[in-house]
Amino acid sequence: MEQIFSKLKFLTHGEGFIDITHDLNLFIKKNNFNSGIFNLTSLHTSCSLTINENADPNVLMDLKKYIQSIVPYNSYLTLSRKREEIFYKHFQEGADDMPAHIKTSLTNACLSLSFQEEKIMLGTWQSVYLWEHRFDQKERIINVHIIGEKSQNIYN
Amino acid sequence: MEQIFSKLKFLTHGEGFIDITHDLNLFIKKNNFNSGIFNLTSLHTSCSLTINENADPNVLMDLKKYIQSIVPYNSYLTLSRKREEIFYKHFQEGADDMPAHIKTSLTNACLSLSFQEEKIMLGTWQSVYLWEHRFDQKERIINVHIIGEKSQNIYN
């Protein structure tokens, strides 16, 4: 059993999802691991890691719309009066910042995934997503950590 | 430190909970592991894995009712007009499908549990549940993966 630590960087473009499954599998292969645990930690408090459907892109759109509907922006800043008024005390970093912290708490900052034969073990329609909750473009760093067994294939 | 991978299958019967703690402990014992990490991944995007109370069955009923109240079904399909109308874009697989994806995102698709002396380490009133979010009977596959140490008992 061996372990390896590293960081993966992703550029996000406002609220939404980036499928990182391929990058995770590439990291496994590059480091010549065959099977083990792949532990992911988002080093930020305003984006999440989540597993969801990769078949119909509308699923992700609905998911984003849904979470926006239960975690309103700071109306003190947005002046949107359509919903019940929300006045977060933490508003100094923008109307989308406190909602992003809440959304992260309702989802996950870290994931512990199993992999075998150099691939994250997921269902046919599952992908691992980095879920950005802020409006602006951000560089996000995911801490990656594997504990597992190396591949036997000497040509790898 | 050794590892083992397998899959456990469970038949669900509509929205609700199946206590899988006993099956997990059985898997540990059968494979002669004593202590380690037990990593679970639901290979589906419309059911979850969760830890909750196993004493009063009303807790699970309230939990189910609560999540139904914050994640409405697709009113375009159910024609329920009691709540604010919800029109998910992803509706082709039934009124309960998109809500199931959302409920999965609000809970967990994977769990990383510790076990010692051949038993998952939980509090007195805790169980591990497979939480079905769809209406129909489904066969659900949970990927199970242990990294840990074998039992010394040669009679096992």
Place this chain on the structure above:
Amino acid sequence: MEQIFSKLKFLTHGEGFIDITHDLNLFIKKNNFNSGIFNLTSLHTSCSLTINENADPNVLMDLKKYIQSIVPYNSYLTLSRKREEIFYKHFQEGADDMPAHIKTSLTNACLSLSFQEEKIMLGTWQSVYLWEHRFDQKERIINVHIIGEKSQNIYN
């Protein structure tokens, strides 16, 4: 690769957050581990483990207020009629008990963290919190479990 199991106890003081990051790092150092996986399990169904911002204390206050707003107390007991009336079937342990089970389900009962050079790997503004959901003072037990490599430093 070695492993160690133990329990950490924390005294909570009603709904709110206790930063346990320092205690986790102390546990790593005391047991002479250098790097690995740190698996945490709350042995209770009415408090959570969560990662969130440690810079502005208002973030935690807003987070608490938010979750209170989406998971109402049992109005059958609190007689608060401001919100839509909620009558949980599980009410015998107090107005805050069923809401605490729900809040735990919406957040996390367990966390799997990576650590390197004797420290949990987190972003600059992240801490690991024990999130108490009950009104009363409680003693909470967190099961701690490390799989990892020992420090080389013989003076530790």
